[in-house]
Amino acid sequence: MKNRGIKIAVLSGKGGTGKTFLSVNLASAAKSSTYIDCDVEEPNGYLFFKPQEVASNRVSVKIPFADKKLCNGCRKCVEFCKFNALAYINHKLIVFDNICHSCGGCVLFCPQKALSEKEKFIGKIQKGTSANVTVLTGILNTGEATGIPIIDELLNYKLESNNLTVIDCPPGSACSVMESIKDADYCILVAEPTLFGVHNLNMVYRLVKLFNKPHGVVLNKCLDGENPAETFCIEKGIRILERIPFDIELGVLNSNAIIAARESEKYMNIFSRLLQTITEEVQNETTVNP
Template structure:
């Protein structure tokens, strides 16, 4: 459907709203799109796209190690650390690795050069293909406190890609979400037609407003009943890019890990229509920026 040099972030206030459903199907109708699974703590885009992996990269974080022979116990490093990752216990510096943010500051301020750093593996990044879709996916190792370093490295790798990039963001509004949408050109806010859906929509709406990102909404699982999320969009002048109906067949395909647009022409037409509307919005934003 044509090539666009745009980075589209798809986000929602909670999991289960259809964020990945929308991301993988928009990627499939966008010809040669790049799909990026930014939910590095629980990625699931590969369940649908079933890629052939061709690349793998280990992600490591820098952690401090203290040379006891050089350390004089001056506590300069401890005073510097704002995350309380260092403490002076039993006349030696102890490192609490789980709360270290890998800033490297302790090694810089140490007057005796007693602190060096080592690479601690915390996750991996995979890349591959699903038909015409280039795929990137990150995964954080079990027990690692934060997925932000893996997410950051994933986005660094994707930065070299040209054309349409669709970022399937983590749910919520955490640091990982902010990292995922930082370089995006446009954000899609996904919501369900319920009171809780409207509440979570408001949460991500406030986030993209604070970050100054252009955005629109896609409402999922819509029926003929009351729709608080649609009302929230109307009250806050949020453009509704598309409404996906509550559909048992679509739900079945999604539950079975299928890309709907590859299985049924009806869904292909629906997501193509949403994609055309999305590109119109993105192009308008691009034109207004220039």
């Protein structure tokens, strides 16, 4: 199936709903694809793909550096910083690297030109291959303030123009998730069949509505009987793309980091069908809003 470079972002309101499970299987179901793990604080897609020929690049940000001879203690930079990353104590300007957000504002505001910038490495990107999938993984160093610079690097990676791209977003609806979905053609929301699952689904539903992104829901771990997440989708008029059953066989595969679509014809059919549905949705959206 020709996907024409579609970018699909997979979201969930919390961890453990099946976001990575869905992402890796969807990427595996395509003829050729790129999987991008934007959950840089706790990436785990590579555990399933086990990529080969892995290359690694470090990611850096710029942080302020003070020249003691030029600084006169005016505290303009301290007043400017909303993250409290600067302090002037005992006639000395102190920069707290771990909470600096690298905005560069303090450098611009310093009337004495006492501040300049230096590179600080905050993590890395790993690139490898796994059968038909190019695997990109972002890894944030422990204790860093934000992973958004790494997410930006991941999403700006030069990709094959005709490939499907599956973006495995961080859980929740914070800034890192917003950054992950900004260029997506379609968003898949993954939900569990519980009242708590509805609460988390509503979080990401409101986010994609805010960004005006085409979207649909995959109901995961479905059981017989009432499904509050399904009821929520019906009430809100959200398209249900697929219902994945609560399946012991699937649980065993997943817990052993085995990609179900590669192991089972049944699941390959499910994810191929899902991919076809989303491709048609994106093509229809392009036709209506060229």
